[in-house]
Structures are given as C-alpha cells and as structure tokens.
Amino acid sequence: GSDIQLLSRRQLRMVPDSLRLRPAELHPTVLKEVIEAMARGLALKVTYENANGDRSKPTIHPQALIQRGPIPYLFALKEDEDDLRTYALHRMIKAEHLPDTPVREADDFDLDQAIAEGKIDFGDGPPIELKIRARGYIAELLRVCPLSDDQRIFDEPDDSDFTVGIEACVLENGQLLRWLLSAGENLEVVAPDELRHTVAVQTRKMARLYAPCDCS
Numbered sequence: 001g002s003d004i005q006l007l008s009r010r011q012l013r014m015v016p017d018s019l020r021l022r023p024a025e026l027h028p029t030v031l032k033e034v035i036e037a038m039a040r041g042l043a044l045k046v047t048y049e050n051a052n053g054d055r056s057k058p059t060i061h062p063q064a065l066i067q068r069g070p071i072p073y074l075f076a077l078k079e080d081e082d083d084l085r086t087y088a089l090h091r092m093i094k095a096e097h098l099p100d101t102p103v104r105e106a107d108d109f110d111l112d113q114a115i116a117e118g119k120i121d122f123g124d125g126p127p128i129e130l131k132i133r134a135r136g137y138i139a140e141l142l143r144v145c146p147l148s149d150d151q152r153i154f155d156e157p158d159d160s161d162f163t164v165g166i167e168a169c170v171l172e173n174g175q176l177l178r179w180l181l182s183a184g185e186n187l188e189v190v191a192p193d194e195l196r197h198t199v200a201v202q203t204r205k206m207a208r209l210y211a212p213c214d215c216s
Contacts, residue, residue: 021070024090031089034074037097038062043104044076047094048087060087061104064111077106084109085115086119117171128172131191133162138186142166162188177202 037044044062049055056086060076063084067073072089084106132155134142143153147168156162168178171193180189187198 014133024088026072026089027093030095031072033095033097034062034065034089034092036104037095037103038065040097043098043101045096045098045174046087046092049091049093049185051091055093059098059101061106063106063109064114066111066115068136075106075109075111075119077104083106084114084119126172127169128192128195129167130170130176130189130195131167132180133160133165133188133190134183134186135162135164136186138183139164165190 034043034044044060045057046060047055047057058078060074060078062076063075065072065074074087074089075081075084076087078085126144130147139162142151142164146153147166151166151168153164153166156165177195177198180187180195181202189199
C-alpha cells in the first residue's frame with residue numbers, strides 16, 4: 001500500500017497567470033449532443049453560425065473536443081471532406097446526434113499532435129528560431145520557465161538596455177504573438193525579421209490609440 005497523503009482543497013490552488021474570461025455561453029443541449037455523439041461514435045447535424053452571421057446546416061463527424069481558454073472547440077470532418085475543421089461550440093445554434101450515421105474517422109488524426117502543431121490556435125505556424133532580448137520580470141520568468149527545451153539564454157553586454165538575450169525554437173502562431181505583445185517594454189524581438197516587423201506594426205497601432213491629443 002502507499003503512504004502518500006493527498007492534499008486537501010484548503011492546502012492547494014491552481015491559479016492561471018492570464019486574465020480569466022467568463023466561459024462562452026452555449027446554446028441549450030449543444031454540449032450534451034456533441035458529447036453523446038462522440039461517446040456513441042455518431043455523426044452530428046448542426047446549425048452553425050460563422051463570424052459573419054451566415055448560417056449553414058452541415059453534417060459533421062466529430063473527432064475530438066478541446067477547451068481552449070473560455071471557449072470549447074470541436075475538431076470534425078464536414079460532410080465527405082477529408083480536411084479537418086475546427087468548430088466553436090458557442091457558434092452552434094443547434095446540434096443533434098444522428099443515430100443511424102456512424103462517425104467517419106479522420107486518417108492519422110492525433111489530438112496531441114494537432115495541439116503541438118498549433119492547429120487549435122488557428123494556424124499551422126511553422127517552427128521558427130526566435131531571438132529576443134529581455135529584462136525585468138520577463139528575464140527572470142524565462143530563466144525559470146523556458147520557451148522551449150532547446151532555449152539558450154545569455155547575458156547581454158553591459159551597455160545594453162536589456163539584461164539577457166534568448167534564443168529558442170518555437171511555433172509561430174497567434175498565441176506567441178499575444179505573449180510577445182503582453183511583455184511590453186520588457187522584451188524586444190530581434191529575429192526573425194518578419195515577426196519583428198509584425199510586433200512593431202502592432203505596437204505602433206497601440207501607441208496611436210494612447211497618443212495625447214490637443215483638445216484646446
């Protein structure tokens with residue numbers, strides 16, 4: 001037998017380090033129907049509204065369900081297509097499992113691989129060799145929690161505005177860009193050039209929003 005004692009709720013908490021948004025509100029019965037279809041290996045008939053407000057009523061074949069932040073998403077095949085699609089459950093107006101239609105499985109689909117490749121972040125971002133300079137809490141954070149297994153960190157020259165330089169192979173996707181922007185003045189993207197340009201454009205747009213105006 002094991003003598004390991006479990007910690008009680010009074011002793012342990014998991015606290016996210018990002019802003020906690022309220023969960024997306026789902027239409028009644030949608031989640032129940034999706035889970036039932038997946039548990040029974042059946043297809044779904046859904047009424048889906050895209051971001052432009054256009055509605056469609058496809059038959060989809062669910063492969064995997066994932067909760068990304070406050071929104072649940074479904075990996076599924078549409079009709080007789082072979083390419084995997086991602087459906088946001090809060091955009092499903094209605095869902096109904098089809099008792100007489102077995103699910104069609106995607107070839108070689110692996111949920112962990114899909115996540116690792118950045119598919120749930122709306123892009124198949126390629127791996128890039130990220131080079132940044134950091135200071136303050138970002139520098140200390142990356143010493144303890146590396147960006148990747150192959151991260152390399154080194155001290156910046158004495159005349160530098162930053163304390164450390166960092167190189168790491170990471171996937172280029174929206175999640176990475178949001179994190180880089182959230183670091184503010186504590187981080188500078190050095191390379192690749194295209195990502196540095198993207199960050200520069202976004203920061204200039206933000207600066208214009210907060211530029212003082214002469215209202216006299």
